[in-house]
Amino acid sequence: xxxxxxxxxxxxxxxxxxxxxxxxxxIDDENKNGELNKNLIGIPKEGFGFSNFxxxxxxxxxxxxxxITIKNPNSKITIxxxxx
Numbered sequence: 001x002x003x004x005x006x007x008x009x010x011x012x013x014x015x016x017x018x019x020x021x022x023x024x025x026x027i028d029d030e031n032k033n034g035e036l037n038k039n040l041i042g043i044p045k046e047g048f049g050f051s052n053f054x055x056x057x058x059x060x061x062x063x064x065x066x067x068i069t070i071k072n073p074n075s076k077i078t079i080x081x082x083x084x
Contacts, residue, residue, distance in 0.1 A: 010080045011049070016073055023067045024051035026079050049079040 011026065027036050028047030037045045053066035068077065 006047075006081055009082075010078050012076055012078050014074060014076055017070060017075075019070050019072065021067050021069050022051070023063050024077060024079065025066075026050070026081065028081060028083075043084050045084075047081045047083045049081040051077055051079055054080045055082050 006028075013024075013026075026049040029035070030046050031037065036048060039045055050061055050066035051068045053061050055061065
């Protein structure tokens with residue numbers, strides 16, 4: 001997926017997965033090293049987002065915070081991307 005797809009801090013993804021309960025995490029791996037880079041105190045230096053959750057404080061989400069229920073294959077999910 002191209003970074004150009006981010007619009008107003010959000011990205012919409014199409015999910016072709018079986019119905020069920022999922023938690024989706026998105027990472028903008030800007031330097032393409034396959035990991036979320038963090039600063040010395042553990043704050044992400046790259047963009048990230050979760051399904052059904054936008055981090056407004058420094059609270060690390062647990063699964064129940066960002067779980068979503070997929071009822072139909074080809075569902076569309078919007079994820080807000082956070083850059084710190």
